[in-house]
Amino acid sequence: MRADARRNYDRIVEVAREVFREKGYDAPLDEVARRAGVGPGTLYRHFPRRDDLLDAIMQSWVDRVRETTDKALAREGSPREVLIGWFEAYTALISSYKGGPAKITSAMGDPHSPILTKCQVLAGASQRVVDRLDQEGALRDGVDALQVCRLVGGVATVADNAGLPAADVRPLLEVVADGMLR
Amino acid sequence: MRADARRNYDRIVEVAREVFREKGYDAPLDEVARRAGVGPGTLYRHFPRRDDLLDAIMQSWVDRVRETTDKALAREGSPREVLIGWFEAYTALISSYKGGPAKITSAMGDPHSPILTKCQVLAGASQRVVDRLDQEGALRDGVDALQVCRLVGGVATVADNAGLPAADVRPLLEVVADGMLR
DNA sequence: TGCTAAACGGAGATGGTCTCCGTATCGTGG
DNA sequence: CCACGATACGGAGACCATCTCCGTTTAGCA
Known part of the structure:
Protein backbone atom coordinates (compact mmCIF):
# COMPACT_ATOMS: atom_id res chain seq x y z
CA MET A 1 0.00 0.00 0.00
CA ARG A 2 1.30 3.39 -0.96
CA ALA A 3 2.29 5.74 1.84
CA ASP A 4 -0.40 8.30 1.09
CA ALA A 5 -3.03 5.57 0.95
CA ARG A 6 -1.89 4.27 4.31
CA ARG A 7 -2.14 7.75 5.81
CA ASN A 8 -5.65 8.23 4.52
CA TYR A 9 -6.74 4.80 5.63
CA ASP A 10 -5.57 5.38 9.17
CA ARG A 11 -7.02 8.83 9.30
CA ILE A 12 -10.43 7.62 8.12
CA VAL A 13 -10.52 4.88 10.73
CA GLU A 14 -9.57 7.31 13.45
CA VAL A 15 -12.20 9.84 12.44
CA ALA A 16 -14.87 7.17 11.94
CA ARG A 17 -14.35 5.96 15.49
CA GLU A 18 -15.10 9.46 16.74
CA VAL A 19 -18.06 10.04 14.47
CA PHE A 20 -19.69 6.69 15.23
CA ARG A 21 -19.31 7.27 18.93
CA GLU A 22 -20.87 10.71 18.58
CA LYS A 23 -23.69 9.96 16.19
CA GLY A 24 -24.11 6.21 16.27
CA TYR A 25 -23.55 3.63 13.63
CA ASP A 26 -25.90 5.37 11.22
CA ALA A 27 -23.83 8.53 10.94
CA PRO A 28 -23.45 9.76 7.34
CA LEU A 29 -20.26 8.39 5.82
CA ASP A 30 -19.79 11.57 3.83
CA GLU A 31 -19.29 13.33 7.12
CA VAL A 32 -16.57 10.88 8.03
CA ALA A 33 -14.92 11.58 4.69
CA ARG A 34 -15.27 15.32 5.09
CA ARG A 35 -13.85 15.36 8.62
CA ALA A 36 -11.01 13.10 7.52
CA GLY A 37 -10.23 15.54 4.72
CA VAL A 38 -10.72 13.02 1.91
CA GLY A 39 -13.31 12.66 -0.82
CA PRO A 40 -16.13 10.17 -0.53
CA GLY A 41 -14.51 8.20 -3.35
CA THR A 42 -11.45 7.55 -1.23
CA LEU A 43 -13.50 6.40 1.68
CA TYR A 44 -15.59 4.03 -0.39
CA ARG A 45 -12.54 2.58 -2.14
CA HIS A 46 -10.98 1.63 1.16
CA PHE A 47 -14.28 0.55 2.72
CA PRO A 48 -16.85 -0.53 0.15
CA ARG A 49 -19.45 -1.31 2.80
CA MET B 1 -63.82 13.39 7.48
CA ARG B 2 -64.91 13.41 3.87
CA ALA B 3 -65.87 10.12 2.30
CA ASP B 4 -63.02 10.11 -0.22
CA ALA B 5 -60.56 10.91 2.55
CA ARG B 6 -61.89 8.04 4.63
CA ARG B 7 -61.56 5.68 1.69
CA ASN B 8 -57.96 6.67 1.07
CA TYR B 9 -57.11 6.50 4.74
CA ASP B 10 -58.42 2.98 5.04
CA ARG B 11 -56.82 1.86 1.85
CA ILE B 12 -53.42 3.21 2.89
CA VAL B 13 -53.58 1.43 6.24
CA GLU B 14 -54.55 -1.79 4.58
CA VAL B 15 -51.76 -1.60 2.03
CA ALA B 16 -49.21 -0.51 4.63
CA ARG B 17 -49.96 -3.57 6.70
CA GLU B 18 -49.11 -5.75 3.71
CA VAL B 19 -46.02 -3.83 2.72
CA PHE B 20 -44.60 -3.72 6.25
CA ARG B 21 -45.13 -7.41 6.64
CA GLU B 22 -43.40 -8.07 3.32
CA LYS B 23 -40.50 -5.67 3.57
CA GLY B 24 -40.26 -4.77 7.21
CA TYR B 25 -40.79 -1.51 8.98
CA ASP B 26 -38.24 0.28 6.81
CA ALA B 27 -40.13 -0.21 3.57
CA PRO B 28 -40.29 2.92 1.39
CA LEU B 29 -43.46 4.86 2.11
CA ASP B 30 -43.68 5.94 -1.49
CA GLU B 31 -44.28 2.33 -2.37
CA VAL B 32 -47.15 2.21 0.09
CA ALA B 33 -48.60 5.31 -1.56
CA ARG B 34 -48.10 3.91 -5.03
CA ARG B 35 -49.68 0.56 -4.22
CA ALA B 36 -52.56 2.33 -2.51
CA GLY B 37 -53.08 4.41 -5.64
CA VAL B 38 -52.55 7.77 -3.93
CA GLY B 39 -49.83 10.40 -4.16
CA PRO B 40 -47.17 10.69 -1.50
CA GLY B 41 -48.74 13.98 -0.46
CA THR B 42 -51.94 12.21 0.54
CA LEU B 43 -50.09 9.62 2.54
CA TYR B 44 -48.02 12.19 4.41
CA ARG B 45 -51.03 14.37 5.17
CA HIS B 46 -52.79 11.51 6.85
CA PHE B 47 -49.65 10.17 8.50
CA PRO B 48 -47.01 12.85 9.02
CA ARG B 49 -44.58 10.41 10.61
C1' DT C 1 -76.66 23.44 -9.70
C1' DG C 2 -73.10 26.36 -7.94
C1' DC C 3 -69.87 27.28 -4.43
C1' DT C 4 -66.37 26.52 -1.02
C1' DA C 5 -63.80 23.98 2.04
C1' DA C 6 -61.47 19.85 1.90
C1' DA C 7 -58.67 16.58 -0.20
C1' DC C 8 -55.74 15.13 -3.87
C1' DG C 9 -51.26 14.17 -6.08
C1' DG C 10 -47.14 15.01 -8.28
C1' DA C 11 -43.08 17.90 -9.08
C1' DG C 12 -39.26 18.82 -6.80
C1' DA C 13 -36.23 20.05 -2.59
C1' DT C 14 -33.39 17.63 0.65
C1' DG C 15 -30.08 14.53 2.25
C1' DG C 16 -27.63 10.21 2.28
C1' DT C 17 -25.23 6.52 -0.49
C1' DC C 18 -22.20 5.15 -3.78
C1' DT C 19 -19.69 5.36 -8.59
C1' DC C 20 -17.10 6.93 -12.35
C1' DC C 21 -13.37 8.82 -14.26
C1' DG C 22 -10.19 12.74 -15.13
C1' DT C 23 -6.39 14.42 -12.32
C1' DA C 24 -2.60 14.20 -9.14
C1' DT C 25 0.89 11.73 -6.79
C1' DC C 26 4.11 8.15 -5.51
C1' DG C 27 8.08 5.67 -5.97
C1' DT C 28 10.92 2.94 -8.88
C1' DG C 29 14.08 1.67 -12.72
C1' DG C 30 16.96 3.62 -15.94
C1' DC D 1 17.88 12.69 -10.74
C1' DC D 2 14.06 12.34 -13.55
C1' DA D 3 10.46 10.30 -16.30
C1' DC D 4 6.96 7.20 -16.48
C1' DG D 5 3.55 3.81 -15.20
C1' DA D 6 0.91 2.27 -11.53
C1' DT D 7 -1.66 3.76 -7.84
C1' DA D 8 -4.57 6.69 -5.32
C1' DC D 9 -7.31 10.83 -4.99
C1' DG D 10 -11.66 13.42 -4.90
C1' DG D 11 -15.62 15.55 -6.44
C1' DA D 12 -19.46 15.80 -9.67
C1' DG D 13 -23.36 13.57 -10.09
C1' DA D 14 -26.60 9.39 -10.43
C1' DC D 15 -29.75 7.20 -7.57
C1' DC D 16 -33.10 6.51 -4.12
C1' DA D 17 -35.99 7.49 -0.12
C1' DT D 18 -38.22 11.15 2.53
C1' DC D 19 -41.16 14.83 2.87
C1' DT D 20 -43.35 19.51 1.28
C1' DC D 21 -45.67 22.84 -1.36
C1' DC D 22 -49.14 24.32 -4.02
C1' DG D 23 -52.09 24.28 -8.19
C1' DT D 24 -55.97 21.27 -9.36
C1' DT D 25 -59.93 18.54 -8.42
C1' DT D 26 -63.89 17.02 -5.94
C1' DA D 27 -67.39 16.20 -2.30
C1' DG D 28 -71.29 17.55 -0.39
C1' DC D 29 -74.15 21.25 1.31
C1' DA D 30 -77.36 25.11 0.58
Whole structure:
Protein backbone atom coordinates (compact mmCIF):
# COMPACT_ATOMS: atom_id res chain seq x y z
CA MET A 1 0.00 0.00 0.00
CA ARG A 2 1.30 3.39 -0.96
CA ALA A 3 2.29 5.74 1.84
CA ASP A 4 -0.40 8.30 1.09
CA ALA A 5 -3.03 5.57 0.95
CA ARG A 6 -1.89 4.27 4.31
CA ARG A 7 -2.14 7.75 5.81
CA ASN A 8 -5.65 8.23 4.52
CA TYR A 9 -6.74 4.80 5.63
CA ASP A 10 -5.57 5.38 9.17
CA ARG A 11 -7.02 8.83 9.30
CA ILE A 12 -10.43 7.62 8.12
CA VAL A 13 -10.52 4.88 10.73
CA GLU A 14 -9.57 7.31 13.45
CA VAL A 15 -12.20 9.84 12.44
CA ALA A 16 -14.87 7.17 11.94
CA ARG A 17 -14.35 5.96 15.49
CA GLU A 18 -15.10 9.46 16.74
CA VAL A 19 -18.06 10.04 14.47
CA PHE A 20 -19.69 6.69 15.23
CA ARG A 21 -19.31 7.27 18.93
CA GLU A 22 -20.87 10.71 18.58
CA LYS A 23 -23.69 9.96 16.19
CA GLY A 24 -24.11 6.21 16.27
CA TYR A 25 -23.55 3.63 13.63
CA ASP A 26 -25.90 5.37 11.22
CA ALA A 27 -23.83 8.53 10.94
CA PRO A 28 -23.45 9.76 7.34
CA LEU A 29 -20.26 8.39 5.82
CA ASP A 30 -19.79 11.57 3.83
CA GLU A 31 -19.29 13.33 7.12
CA VAL A 32 -16.57 10.88 8.03
CA ALA A 33 -14.92 11.58 4.69
CA ARG A 34 -15.27 15.32 5.09
CA ARG A 35 -13.85 15.36 8.62
CA ALA A 36 -11.01 13.10 7.52
CA GLY A 37 -10.23 15.54 4.72
CA VAL A 38 -10.72 13.02 1.91
CA GLY A 39 -13.31 12.66 -0.82
CA PRO A 40 -16.13 10.17 -0.53
CA GLY A 41 -14.51 8.20 -3.35
CA THR A 42 -11.45 7.55 -1.23
CA LEU A 43 -13.50 6.40 1.68
CA TYR A 44 -15.59 4.03 -0.39
CA ARG A 45 -12.54 2.58 -2.14
CA HIS A 46 -10.98 1.63 1.16
CA PHE A 47 -14.28 0.55 2.72
CA PRO A 48 -16.85 -0.53 0.15
CA ARG A 49 -19.45 -1.31 2.80
CA ARG A 50 -20.19 0.45 6.03
CA ASP A 51 -19.37 -2.71 7.91
CA ASP A 52 -15.88 -2.83 6.44
CA LEU A 53 -15.17 0.45 8.14
CA LEU A 54 -16.63 -0.90 11.32
CA ASP A 55 -14.41 -3.91 11.02
CA ALA A 56 -11.30 -1.75 10.85
CA ILE A 57 -12.42 0.28 13.83
CA MET A 58 -12.81 -2.86 15.86
CA GLN A 59 -9.18 -3.91 15.59
CA SER A 60 -8.30 -2.23 18.84
CA TRP A 61 -11.59 -3.27 20.35
CA VAL A 62 -10.51 -6.90 20.08
CA ASP A 63 -7.60 -6.20 22.39
CA ARG A 64 -9.98 -4.67 24.89
CA VAL A 65 -12.17 -7.75 24.73
CA ARG A 66 -9.27 -10.05 25.55
CA GLU A 67 -8.13 -7.86 28.39
CA THR A 68 -11.62 -7.59 29.85
CA THR A 69 -12.13 -11.33 29.64
CA ASP A 70 -8.95 -12.03 31.55
CA LYS A 71 -10.08 -9.64 34.24
CA ALA A 72 -13.50 -11.29 34.45
CA LEU A 73 -11.97 -14.76 34.72
CA ALA A 74 -9.46 -13.72 37.34
CA ARG A 75 -12.18 -12.30 39.48
CA GLU A 76 -12.78 -13.79 42.92
CA GLY A 77 -16.29 -14.40 44.15
CA SER A 78 -19.35 -16.56 43.80
CA PRO A 79 -20.32 -17.91 40.39
CA ARG A 80 -23.21 -15.45 40.41
CA GLU A 81 -20.84 -12.54 40.91
CA VAL A 82 -18.52 -13.78 38.21
CA LEU A 83 -21.34 -14.32 35.75
CA ILE A 84 -22.98 -10.97 36.38
CA GLY A 85 -19.59 -9.31 36.25
CA TRP A 86 -19.08 -10.79 32.82
CA PHE A 87 -22.54 -9.73 31.71
CA GLU A 88 -21.82 -6.16 32.68
CA ALA A 89 -18.44 -6.22 30.99
CA TYR A 90 -20.01 -7.75 27.90
CA THR A 91 -22.69 -5.10 27.82
CA ALA A 92 -20.13 -2.34 28.13
CA LEU A 93 -17.99 -3.85 25.37
CA ILE A 94 -20.76 -3.99 22.81
CA SER A 95 -22.27 -0.65 23.74
CA SER A 96 -19.34 1.55 22.77
CA TYR A 97 -21.49 3.29 20.21
CA LYS A 98 -25.18 3.63 19.46
CA GLY A 99 -26.51 0.73 17.43
CA GLY A 100 -23.56 -1.41 18.44
CA PRO A 101 -25.41 -4.01 20.51
CA ALA A 102 -27.85 -4.83 17.71
CA LYS A 103 -25.10 -4.82 15.12
CA ILE A 104 -22.74 -7.09 16.98
CA THR A 105 -25.38 -9.46 18.25
CA SER A 106 -26.88 -10.03 14.84
CA ALA A 107 -23.47 -10.37 13.20
CA MET A 108 -22.84 -13.26 15.59
CA GLY A 109 -24.91 -15.60 13.49
CA ASP A 110 -24.31 -14.15 10.03
CA PRO A 111 -21.57 -16.01 8.13
CA HIS A 112 -21.30 -13.15 5.62
CA SER A 113 -20.80 -10.35 8.09
CA PRO A 114 -17.47 -8.55 7.68
CA ILE A 115 -17.22 -8.23 11.43
CA LEU A 116 -17.85 -11.91 12.04
CA THR A 117 -14.31 -12.71 13.12
CA LYS A 118 -14.40 -9.88 15.61
CA CYS A 119 -17.64 -11.14 17.04
CA GLN A 120 -16.24 -14.61 17.32
CA VAL A 121 -13.56 -13.28 19.61
CA LEU A 122 -16.34 -12.08 21.84
CA ALA A 123 -18.19 -15.38 21.53
CA GLY A 124 -14.96 -17.17 22.44
CA ALA A 125 -14.64 -14.98 25.50
CA SER A 126 -18.13 -15.92 26.62
CA GLN A 127 -17.19 -19.52 26.00
CA ARG A 128 -14.26 -19.25 28.38
CA VAL A 129 -16.44 -17.79 31.10
CA VAL A 130 -19.12 -20.42 30.57
CA ASP A 131 -16.54 -23.20 30.60
CA ARG A 132 -15.09 -22.07 33.87
CA LEU A 133 -18.47 -21.84 35.58
CA ASP A 134 -19.51 -25.13 34.06
CA GLN A 135 -16.48 -26.86 35.52
CA GLU A 136 -17.54 -25.63 38.92
CA GLY A 137 -20.94 -27.14 38.20
CA ALA A 138 -22.56 -23.77 38.64
CA LEU A 139 -24.61 -23.73 35.46
CA ARG A 140 -27.84 -25.46 34.58
CA ASP A 141 -27.77 -28.10 31.87
CA GLY A 142 -28.07 -26.82 28.34
CA VAL A 143 -26.70 -23.37 29.00
CA ASP A 144 -24.14 -22.42 26.37
CA ALA A 145 -22.08 -19.43 25.33
CA LEU A 146 -24.26 -18.60 22.35
CA GLN A 147 -27.22 -18.20 24.67
CA VAL A 148 -25.19 -15.86 26.81
CA CYS A 149 -24.37 -13.75 23.78
CA ARG A 150 -27.95 -13.65 22.60
CA LEU A 151 -29.52 -12.92 25.95
CA VAL A 152 -27.04 -10.33 27.10
CA GLY A 153 -26.96 -8.91 23.59
CA GLY A 154 -30.73 -8.62 23.72
CA VAL A 155 -30.65 -6.79 27.03
CA ALA A 156 -27.94 -4.47 25.74
CA THR A 157 -29.92 -3.80 22.57
CA VAL A 158 -33.00 -2.82 24.51
CA ALA A 159 -30.93 -0.67 26.84
CA ASP A 160 -29.29 1.00 23.86
CA ASN A 161 -32.56 1.69 22.06
CA ALA A 162 -34.33 2.98 25.11
CA GLY A 163 -31.34 4.80 26.59
CA LEU A 164 -31.58 2.93 29.87
CA PRO A 165 -29.19 3.87 32.68
CA ALA A 166 -26.94 1.15 34.09
CA ALA A 167 -29.07 1.00 37.22
CA ASP A 168 -32.02 -0.25 35.16
CA VAL A 169 -29.92 -2.70 33.20
CA ARG A 170 -28.41 -4.47 36.16
CA PRO A 171 -31.64 -6.13 37.39
CA LEU A 172 -32.26 -7.46 33.90
CA LEU A 173 -28.83 -9.02 33.81
CA GLU A 174 -29.49 -10.52 37.23
CA VAL A 175 -32.62 -12.22 35.97
CA VAL A 176 -30.69 -13.72 33.07
CA ALA A 177 -27.90 -14.85 35.38
CA ASP A 178 -30.33 -16.45 37.84
CA GLY A 179 -31.95 -18.25 34.94
CA MET A 180 -28.64 -19.79 34.01
CA LEU A 181 -27.32 -20.70 37.42
CA ARG A 182 -28.34 -23.80 39.32
CA MET B 1 -63.82 13.39 7.48
CA ARG B 2 -64.91 13.41 3.87
CA ALA B 3 -65.87 10.12 2.30
CA ASP B 4 -63.02 10.11 -0.22
CA ALA B 5 -60.56 10.91 2.55
CA ARG B 6 -61.89 8.04 4.63
CA ARG B 7 -61.56 5.68 1.69
CA ASN B 8 -57.96 6.67 1.07
CA TYR B 9 -57.11 6.50 4.74
CA ASP B 10 -58.42 2.98 5.04
CA ARG B 11 -56.82 1.86 1.85
CA ILE B 12 -53.42 3.21 2.89
CA VAL B 13 -53.58 1.43 6.24
CA GLU B 14 -54.55 -1.79 4.58
CA VAL B 15 -51.76 -1.60 2.03
CA ALA B 16 -49.21 -0.51 4.63
CA ARG B 17 -49.96 -3.57 6.70
CA GLU B 18 -49.11 -5.75 3.71
CA VAL B 19 -46.02 -3.83 2.72
CA PHE B 20 -44.60 -3.72 6.25
CA ARG B 21 -45.13 -7.41 6.64
CA GLU B 22 -43.40 -8.07 3.32
CA LYS B 23 -40.50 -5.67 3.57
CA GLY B 24 -40.26 -4.77 7.21
CA TYR B 25 -40.79 -1.51 8.98
CA ASP B 26 -38.24 0.28 6.81
CA ALA B 27 -40.13 -0.21 3.57
CA PRO B 28 -40.29 2.92 1.39
CA LEU B 29 -43.46 4.86 2.11
CA ASP B 30 -43.68 5.94 -1.49
CA GLU B 31 -44.28 2.33 -2.37
CA VAL B 32 -47.15 2.21 0.09
CA ALA B 33 -48.60 5.31 -1.56
CA ARG B 34 -48.10 3.91 -5.03
CA ARG B 35 -49.68 0.56 -4.22
CA ALA B 36 -52.56 2.33 -2.51
CA GLY B 37 -53.08 4.41 -5.64
CA VAL B 38 -52.55 7.77 -3.93
CA GLY B 39 -49.83 10.40 -4.16
CA PRO B 40 -47.17 10.69 -1.50
CA GLY B 41 -48.74 13.98 -0.46
CA THR B 42 -51.94 12.21 0.54
CA LEU B 43 -50.09 9.62 2.54
CA TYR B 44 -48.02 12.19 4.41
CA ARG B 45 -51.03 14.37 5.17
CA HIS B 46 -52.79 11.51 6.85
CA PHE B 47 -49.65 10.17 8.50
CA PRO B 48 -47.01 12.85 9.02
CA ARG B 49 -44.58 10.41 10.61
CA ARG B 50 -43.93 6.79 9.81
CA ASP B 51 -44.98 5.88 13.32
CA ASP B 52 -48.39 7.46 12.83
CA LEU B 53 -49.04 4.97 10.08
CA LEU B 54 -47.81 2.21 12.34
CA ASP B 55 -50.16 3.42 15.02
CA ALA B 56 -53.13 3.10 12.71
CA ILE B 57 -52.09 -0.36 11.63
CA MET B 58 -51.95 -1.46 15.23
CA GLN B 59 -55.61 -0.75 15.95
CA SER B 60 -56.59 -4.30 15.16
CA TRP B 61 -53.45 -5.58 16.78
CA VAL B 62 -54.68 -4.29 20.13
CA ASP B 63 -57.66 -6.58 19.91
CA ARG B 64 -55.38 -9.49 19.28
CA VAL B 65 -53.31 -8.58 22.33
CA ARG B 66 -56.35 -8.62 24.59
CA GLU B 67 -57.55 -11.90 23.20
CA THR B 68 -54.12 -13.51 23.54
CA THR B 69 -53.77 -12.29 27.10
CA ASP B 70 -57.08 -13.81 28.11
CA LYS B 71 -55.99 -17.09 26.63
CA ALA B 72 -52.67 -16.99 28.46
CA LEU B 73 -54.34 -16.22 31.78
CA ALA B 74 -56.95 -18.94 31.35
CA ARG B 75 -54.28 -21.49 30.72
CA GLU B 76 -53.94 -24.38 33.13
CA GLY B 77 -50.53 -25.54 34.26
CA SER B 78 -47.55 -24.73 36.43
CA PRO B 79 -46.46 -21.12 36.85
CA ARG B 80 -43.49 -21.92 34.65
CA GLU B 81 -45.74 -23.12 31.86
CA VAL B 82 -47.97 -20.09 32.17
CA LEU B 83 -45.04 -17.70 32.17
CA ILE B 84 -43.29 -19.29 29.23
CA GLY B 85 -46.60 -19.49 27.41
CA TRP B 86 -46.98 -15.76 27.87
CA PHE B 87 -43.42 -15.12 26.72
CA GLU B 88 -44.05 -17.02 23.52
CA ALA B 89 -47.33 -15.24 22.94
CA TYR B 90 -45.66 -11.91 23.64
CA THR B 91 -42.86 -12.67 21.22
CA ALA B 92 -45.32 -13.64 18.51
CA LEU B 93 -47.38 -10.49 19.09
CA ILE B 94 -44.49 -8.09 18.68
CA SER B 95 -42.87 -9.98 15.82
CA SER B 96 -45.63 -9.53 13.25
CA TYR B 97 -43.26 -7.64 10.99
CA LYS B 98 -39.53 -7.15 10.68
CA GLY B 99 -38.23 -4.45 12.99
CA GLY B 100 -41.32 -4.73 15.15
CA PRO B 101 -39.72 -6.07 18.32
CA ALA B 102 -37.16 -3.26 18.49
CA LYS B 103 -39.76 -0.65 17.62
CA ILE B 104 -42.31 -1.72 20.17
CA THR B 105 -39.84 -2.39 22.94
CA SER B 106 -38.19 0.97 22.65
CA ALA B 107 -41.52 2.78 22.34
CA MET B 108 -42.41 1.31 25.72
CA GLY B 109 -40.30 3.89 27.52
CA ASP B 110 -40.68 6.83 25.16
CA PRO B 111 -43.39 9.26 26.27
CA HIS B 112 -43.41 10.90 22.82
CA SER B 113 -43.92 7.78 20.78
CA PRO B 114 -47.14 7.79 18.75
CA ILE B 115 -47.57 4.11 19.46
CA LEU B 116 -47.14 4.52 23.19
CA THR B 117 -50.77 3.84 24.05
CA LYS B 118 -50.68 0.65 22.01
CA CYS B 119 -47.58 -0.49 23.80
CA GLN B 120 -49.17 0.28 27.12
CA VAL B 121 -51.89 -2.18 26.32
CA LEU B 122 -49.19 -4.78 25.94
CA ALA B 123 -47.47 -3.64 29.12
CA GLY B 124 -50.81 -3.88 30.89
CA ALA B 125 -51.21 -7.41 29.61
CA SER B 126 -47.82 -8.36 31.03
CA GLN B 127 -48.87 -6.74 34.26
CA ARG B 128 -51.92 -9.00 34.49
CA VAL B 129 -49.82 -12.09 33.96
CA VAL B 130 -47.25 -10.94 36.50
CA ASP B 131 -49.94 -10.09 39.02
CA ARG B 132 -51.50 -13.50 38.74
CA LEU B 133 -48.21 -15.33 39.18
CA ASP B 134 -47.24 -13.02 42.00
CA GLN B 135 -50.41 -13.83 43.89
CA GLU B 136 -49.48 -17.46 43.70
CA GLY B 137 -46.12 -16.50 45.16
CA ALA B 138 -44.37 -17.91 42.12
CA LEU B 139 -42.15 -14.94 41.32
CA ARG B 140 -38.95 -13.75 42.93
CA ASP B 141 -38.99 -10.41 44.69
CA GLY B 142 -38.44 -7.40 42.53
CA VAL B 143 -39.71 -8.92 39.32
CA ASP B 144 -42.08 -6.57 37.55
CA ALA B 145 -43.96 -6.31 34.27
CA LEU B 146 -41.58 -3.76 32.80
CA GLN B 147 -38.74 -6.23 33.22
CA VAL B 148 -40.77 -8.84 31.43
CA CYS B 149 -41.35 -6.48 28.52
CA ARG B 150 -37.70 -5.53 28.32
CA LEU B 151 -36.29 -9.01 28.61
CA VAL B 152 -38.72 -10.73 26.30
CA GLY B 153 -38.55 -7.74 23.98
CA GLY B 154 -34.78 -8.11 23.94
CA VAL B 155 -34.96 -11.78 23.09
CA ALA B 156 -37.50 -11.08 20.35
CA THR B 157 -35.33 -8.29 18.96
CA VAL B 158 -32.31 -10.55 18.72
CA ALA B 159 -34.40 -13.30 17.17
CA ASP B 160 -35.82 -10.84 14.66
CA ASN B 161 -32.43 -9.42 13.69
CA ALA B 162 -30.78 -12.79 13.38
CA GLY B 163 -33.76 -14.56 11.88
CA LEU B 164 -33.78 -17.23 14.58
CA PRO B 165 -36.28 -20.08 14.31
CA ALA B 166 -38.72 -20.59 17.17
CA ALA B 167 -36.77 -23.64 18.29
CA ASP B 168 -33.77 -21.44 19.11
CA VAL B 169 -35.85 -18.79 20.81
CA ARG B 170 -37.60 -21.09 23.21
CA PRO B 171 -34.52 -21.94 25.35
CA LEU B 172 -33.76 -18.25 25.69
CA LEU B 173 -37.25 -17.60 26.98
CA GLU B 174 -36.84 -20.49 29.38
CA VAL B 175 -33.73 -18.95 30.85
CA VAL B 176 -35.54 -15.68 31.38
CA ALA B 177 -38.48 -17.45 32.95
CA ASP B 178 -36.27 -19.46 35.29
CA GLY B 179 -34.56 -16.26 36.33
CA MET B 180 -37.89 -14.79 37.35
CA LEU B 181 -39.44 -17.77 39.10
CA ARG B 182 -38.65 -18.77 42.64
C1' DT C 1 -76.66 23.44 -9.70
C1' DG C 2 -73.10 26.36 -7.94
C1' DC C 3 -69.87 27.28 -4.43
C1' DT C 4 -66.37 26.52 -1.02
C1' DA C 5 -63.80 23.98 2.04
C1' DA C 6 -61.47 19.85 1.90
C1' DA C 7 -58.67 16.58 -0.20
C1' DC C 8 -55.74 15.13 -3.87
C1' DG C 9 -51.26 14.17 -6.08
C1' DG C 10 -47.14 15.01 -8.28
C1' DA C 11 -43.08 17.90 -9.08
C1' DG C 12 -39.26 18.82 -6.80
C1' DA C 13 -36.23 20.05 -2.59
C1' DT C 14 -33.39 17.63 0.65
C1' DG C 15 -30.08 14.53 2.25
C1' DG C 16 -27.63 10.21 2.28
C1' DT C 17 -25.23 6.52 -0.49
C1' DC C 18 -22.20 5.15 -3.78
C1' DT C 19 -19.69 5.36 -8.59
C1' DC C 20 -17.10 6.93 -12.35
C1' DC C 21 -13.37 8.82 -14.26
C1' DG C 22 -10.19 12.74 -15.13
C1' DT C 23 -6.39 14.42 -12.32
C1' DA C 24 -2.60 14.20 -9.14
C1' DT C 25 0.89 11.73 -6.79
C1' DC C 26 4.11 8.15 -5.51
C1' DG C 27 8.08 5.67 -5.97
C1' DT C 28 10.92 2.94 -8.88
C1' DG C 29 14.08 1.67 -12.72
C1' DG C 30 16.96 3.62 -15.94
C1' DC D 1 17.88 12.69 -10.74
C1' DC D 2 14.06 12.34 -13.55
C1' DA D 3 10.46 10.30 -16.30
C1' DC D 4 6.96 7.20 -16.48
C1' DG D 5 3.55 3.81 -15.20
C1' DA D 6 0.91 2.27 -11.53
C1' DT D 7 -1.66 3.76 -7.84
C1' DA D 8 -4.57 6.69 -5.32
C1' DC D 9 -7.31 10.83 -4.99
C1' DG D 10 -11.66 13.42 -4.90
C1' DG D 11 -15.62 15.55 -6.44
C1' DA D 12 -19.46 15.80 -9.67
C1' DG D 13 -23.36 13.57 -10.09
C1' DA D 14 -26.60 9.39 -10.43
C1' DC D 15 -29.75 7.20 -7.57
C1' DC D 16 -33.10 6.51 -4.12
C1' DA D 17 -35.99 7.49 -0.12
C1' DT D 18 -38.22 11.15 2.53
C1' DC D 19 -41.16 14.83 2.87
C1' DT D 20 -43.35 19.51 1.28
C1' DC D 21 -45.67 22.84 -1.36
C1' DC D 22 -49.14 24.32 -4.02
C1' DG D 23 -52.09 24.28 -8.19
C1' DT D 24 -55.97 21.27 -9.36
C1' DT D 25 -59.93 18.54 -8.42
C1' DT D 26 -63.89 17.02 -5.94
C1' DA D 27 -67.39 16.20 -2.30
C1' DG D 28 -71.29 17.55 -0.39
C1' DC D 29 -74.15 21.25 1.31
C1' DA D 30 -77.36 25.11 0.58
